Amino acid sequence: MTPIQRRQLRSSVRRRRRTRGIVLIFALLFILCAFIVAKAVLSLPYETIELAELAKVEYEGFNNDGVASVAVNEEAVDALLASVKAAHDDAWFHTEDVQDGDYVMFRQSLSFSLPQNIALSNGMQIPVLGSCNEAIAKKLKIKVAENNGTVTVDGLQNVTKISVDEVFADLNVTFSGISPALTISIENNSSQPLVKKMIFGIENPKEFYSQGDVVTIKADYTEDMCRETGFIVDKSTGECTREYTATGDASYLTSASQLPSDLIQKAITEGKKAFTDANEYGVRIFCEANLVPVYINKKATFQYGTPNYVSSYFKTVLPEKAGALGNSYNDLDIIYDLTISQADGKSCTAYAAVRFSNIIQNADGSLSYDFSEPSLLSESYFSARVKKVVVDSNYDSHNVERVSP
Numbered sequence: 001m002t003p004i005q006r007r008q009l010r011s012s013v014r015r016r017r018r019t020r021g022i023v024l025i026f027a028l029l030f031i032l033c034a035f036i037v038a039k040a041v042l043s044l045p046y047e048t049i050e051l052a053e054l055a056k057v058e059y060e061g062f063n064n065d066g067v068a069s070v071a072v073n074e075e076a077v078d079a080l081l082a083s084v085k086a087a088h089d090d091a092w093f094h095t096e097d098v099q100d101g102d103y104v105m106f107r108q109s110l111s112f113s114l115p116q117n118i119a120l121s122n123g124m125q126i127p128v129l130g131s132c133n134e135a136i137a138k139k140l141k142i143k144v145a146e147n148n149g150t151v152t153v154d155g156l157q158n159v160t161k162i163s164v165d166e167v168f169a170d171l172n173v174t175f176s177g178i179s180p181a182l183t184i185s186i187e188n189n190s191s192q193p194l195v196k197k198m199i200f201g202i203e204n205p206k207e208f209y210s211q212g213d214v215v216t217i218k219a220d221y222t223e224d225m226c227r228e229t230g231f232i233v234d235k236s237t238g239e240c241t242r243e244y245t246a247t248g249d250a251s252y253l254t255s256a257s258q259l260p261s262d263l264i265q266k267a268i269t270e271g272k273k274a275f276t277d278a279n280e281y282g283v284r285i286f287c288e289a290n291l292v293p294v295y296i297n298k299k300a301t302f303q304y305g306t307p308n309y310v311s312s313y314f315k316t317v318l319p320e321k322a323g324a325l326g327n328s329y330n331d332l333d334i335i336y337d338l339t340i341s342q343a344d345g346k347s348c349t350a351y352a353a354v355r356f357s358n359i360i361q362n363a364d365g366s367l368s369y370d371f372s373e374p375s376l377l378s379e380s381y382f383s384a385r386v387k388k389v390v391v392d393s394n395y396d397s398h399n400v401e402r403v404s405p
Contacts, residue, residue, distance in 0.1 A: 045143035046087035047080060051130035052149025054080065055112040059120065061223070062232055063156040066120035070112045070128060077107055084140050096139045106140060109133035124153045159232045167195050167219050167233060168242040178360060179251035180210035180322050181329065186217065194221065194231040203241070208322060213246040249363045252329035256314040256401035258361060263369070264332070265405040268309050270371035271334045271354035278302035278340055281350070281379040285340055288381035289348040296343060305339030310351070310383075312405075313390055315398040327397055328357035333377060333390045351386040352379035 056073035059066050081103050088098055113129045120126070128149050137144055170190040175182045186200050203216040219233075219240040226232045233240050253259065282302030286293045293300055315331045322329060334354050341347035355377040360368040378389040391400055 046084045046141040048143040048145050049080065050146040050149050051110075051132060051144050052112075052128040052146070052151075054110060055128050055130060055149075057114070057128065057151045059153060059155055061120070061156060062159045062226065064119060064121045065232070066153065066156040068114050068120055068126065068153065070114050072107075072110050072112065077110065080142070081107070081140075084142055088141070096141075098140060102136055102139060106133060106136045106142070109136060120153045120156065122154050122156050125150045126153065157227060157230075159226055159230050161234045162192065162194065162231055164233065164235050164240055164242065166192060167198070167240055168217075170195070171200060171217070171242075173215075173217065173244045175209065175246050175248055177208075177248060178329075179246070179248045180208060180254070180319065181252070182209040182211070182213075182246050182248045183207075184209060184215060184246070192231070193229040194225060194233070195219075197221065197225045197229065209246040210319070211246060211248055211251050215244045215246060216241050217244060250360045250368070252316075253314075253359045253361055253367075254316050254330070256403045259314055259332070259359075259403055260367075261405045263359075263367060264312060264403055267332055267356050267371055268312065268334055268405060271356070271374045272307045272336070274354045274374040274376050275304045275307050275336075275338065275352070278304045280376070281352075282340055282342065285348065285350045285379065285381045286342070286346075291346055291348060294342055294344050301343035303341050305341065305347075307336035307338040307352070310335040310337050312403050313400055314403045315394055315400045317398050321397040330357065330359055331398070332356045332359065332403075335383075335386055335390060337383070348381060350379055350381055351383040353377040353386050353390045 054073050054076050055070050056076075057068055057070050059068050061067050085103065088094070109132045111131050115126060118126070128151055130147050130149070132144065132147075134144060167190075170188070170192075172187040172189055174185050174187075176185070177183050184202065186202075188196070188198065188200060190196055199220045200217055201220060203218055206213075209215065218238075220237055221233065221240070222237075279300040279302050282300055283293050286302075293302075295301070312332065312334045315333065317327050317329050321327050332355070334356075335351060336354070337349055337351050339347050340350045353376070354374045356369065356371055356374065358369075362368060378386050380386050394400055
């Protein structure tokens with residue numbers, strides 16, 4: 001082979017080698033590009049969302065005074081996850097090992113919030129703040145373009161506000177009876193559409209009230225009433241209240257200081273008229289004194305001597321016992337001693353108590369009472385027994401004060 005032929009052979013080999021090298025380089029570049037493109041395609045999200053699209057905002061109340069609440073829109077979440085899962089199932093290759101629990105975890109991670117303490121009006125835009133587990137979202141190939149969004153308030157009913165003064169303007173509150181046994185009555189005379197439907201009730205009601213007691217009355221109304229009538233009060237139902245003071249034309253005396261001495265003296269005098277039938281207690285008193293009663297024609301023969309004033313007590317019922325069965329609101333009890341005798345001439349000293357109840361002070365300061373029919377409360381040979389009935393047995397229900405004319 002000539003030198004020229006050898007040079008031509010070497011040149012041909014070099015060209016073939018160069019061609020193979022270029023082809024190899026292009027092949028490697030193609031494979032690299034294909035890999036990059038495939039990876040990019042596989043990394044593309046199945047869905048791109050604004051997180052606020054998965055929120056459901058509802059409005060309550062009325063225009064200029066509305067409130068909003070937010071929750072997860074389960075239907076929107078269902079649709080999103082169904083689309084993502086279908087795309088995942090249709091894909092030939094997966095870059096993540098997605099399990100059913102990942103979809104559940106994404107749903108459970110969703111939360112939303114709204115600004116608080118804002119009186120809402122129709123047309124107002126308010127922000128919706130959302131959050132989720134972004135790592136799980138990325139694994140499911142859900143791209144969260146924006147966590148937060150805004151919504152426009154609408155659907156709040158227009159209503160007219162009325163004041164608390166208007167609510168109670170035509171409420172007739174009256175007290176009747178004698179303090180501390182006053183009773184209350186409430187009459188709603190309003191023609192205002194909403195107020196006509198309201199229920200007026202007493203906070204912490206009592207069976208009876210005393211002069212000067214402050215009674216709080218609350219007006220109850222519902223949102224349905226407001227929607228129906230087109231009115232609303234400028235205070236919530238818990239704050240729609242008004243105070244009334246219990247008043248009456250008369251009051252039972254509540255202190256011995258209210259008793260004038262001439263009234264006590266009059267009661268002492270009138271009380272002596274109760275001693276008319278000595279046979280009512282005579283047998284018991286003689287037995288207590290260890291004396292033998294005698295009878296004529298099977299009838300006792302006891303007679304009273306002149307009663308003498310011993311002491312007097314004024315008792316006023318305790319507030320928690322007022323109105324209880326058997327309790328007067330006040331009692332003026334007078335104790336006397338006197339002689340009780342029978343036909344054979346034997347006699348002994350007895351002690352007795354007379355009671356007058358429910359002395360009243362009128363609005364003009366005058367007193368009303370009934371001393372016309374005095375009756376014996378207790379009678380015994382032992383003074384301590386009478387005093388127990390008048391004083392000792394009443395401490396749990398009355399305030400007991402000794403008085404004198």
